[in-house]
Amino acid sequence: MKDPNQPDKDALIFNIQRFCLHDGPGIRTTLFFKGCPLHCAWCQNPESIDPKPEMAFIAERCRGCFQCADACEADAIIRSEEKRIDHSRCTACGRCAEVCPSGGLTLVGRRWTVDTLVAEVLKDRDFFVDSGGGITLSGGEPMLQGRFLEVFLPAVKEHGIHVNLETCGCYQWEQIEPLLPFLDLIYFDLKHMDPTTHRHHTGVDNGRILDNFARLTRGAGTLVPRMPIVPGINDTEANVADTARFLLHHGHDTIHGLPYHGLGADKLRWINSPLRPLNLTSMDAEACRPVGRMFAKRGINAVIYD
Ligand code: SF4
Numbered sequence: 001m002k003d004p005n006q007p008d009k010d011a012l013i014f015n016i017q018r019f020c021l022h023d024g025p026g027i028r029t030t031l032f033f034k035g036c037p038l039h040c041a042w043c044q045n046p047e048s049i050d051p052k053p054e055m056a057f058i059a060e061r062c063r064g065c066f067q068c069a070d071a072c073e074a075d076a077i078i079r080s081e082e083k084r085i086d087h088s089r090c091t092a093c094g095r096c097a098e099v100c101p102s103g104g105l106t107l108v109g110r111r112w113t114v115d116t117l118v119a120e121v122l123k124d125r126d127f128f129v130d131s132g133g134g135i136t137l138s139g140g141e142p143m144l145q146g147r148f149l150e151v152f153l154p155a156v157k158e159h160g161i162h163v164n165l166e167t168c169g170c171y172q173w174e175q176i177e178p179l180l181p182f183l184d185l186i187y188f189d190l191k192h193m194d195p196t197t198h199r200h201h202t203g204v205d206n207g208r209i210l211d212n213f214a215r216l217t218r219g220a221g222t223l224v225p226r227m228p229i230v231p232g233i234n235d236t237e238a239n240v241a242d243t244a245r246f247l248l249h250h251g252h253d254t255i256h257g258l259p260y261h262g263l264g265a266d267k268l269r270w271i272n273s274p275l276r277p278l279n280l281t282s283m284d285a286e287a288c289r290p291v292g293r294m295f296a297k298r299g300i301n302a303v304i305y306d
């Protein structure tokens with residue numbers, strides 16, 4: 001059993017993506033931490049939400065050989081075309097994925113110790129130096145594994161690596177406060193300004209999130225507000241006006257906009273997710289221009305990503 005007074009020795013990470021250009025300055029290596037206190041209906045990484053390892057099944061890749069069934073000691077393999085895993089039995093041991101010849105099964109989430117993760121990110125140090133880049137903590141919500149970050153961040157900062165935190169903002173202030181000296185940049189998501197609508201689409205209201213935003217603005221180095229732009233949900237005149245008012249009140253005149261895309265909807269079929277696809281049309285920078293104009297009218301520069 002974990003001692004709550006001790007930092008965590010390892011972290012659960014479901015992806016490490018190299019050569020990222022949108023997660024902060026320069027070339028970056030982005031670490032995707034597993035587990036999130038929100039479950040946004042539009043989540044582009046729904047495999048990040050569950051804070052435990054889980055098996056994903058991609059039916060299109062399956063050859064129907066059923067080597068997975070022979071490997072599974074938990075009797076958790078289902079012989080149907082659409083489903084392969086009985087999640088009520090699966091222990092996420094990963095044996096089926098090891099024998100699957102086609103990549104139809106993947107274990108989502110692997111544990112990394114501080115030493116192995118530092119060694120992994122140092123492989124890209126030359127790119128960081130040449131481009132002014134670094135690492136980005138993403139997810140999921142990295143702050144759910146803050147007790148690991150308390151040890152990991154001082155270790156990477158010893159190597160002079162720039163650190164950006166991408167966050168949904170939903171945690172207790174006491175969790176992020178000790179980490180602030182090790183964070184060079186924070187990308188902070190504002191998803192919706194109305195507490196009831198925010199709860200409806202993400203599972204939690206936005207009180208703590210807005211409070212943390214205000215405190216970080218006062219106390220942290222560089223905070224960049226971001227907003228996933230989801231058609232019909234938060235791209236309305238009313239929500240943009242409320243967001244702009246909130247930003248100006250806290251001394252911000254810029255927001256980064258991330259156009260909604262539907263890639264996360266495919267992933268919902270691969271895992272045992274309670275989320276249902278939104279069936280919305282994916283957006284791009286052009287489709288988000290009206291949102292940019294609404295912000296501009298209110299004195300906010302919206303930087304919309306491609
Ligand atoms: S081992 Fe892989 S390819 Fe074979 S049945 Fe299982 S999921 Fe499909």
Ligand code: SF4
Binds near residue numbers: 092095
């Ligand atoms: S992860 Fe382990 S328990 Fe789960 S289906 Fe695969 S072999 Fe069985």
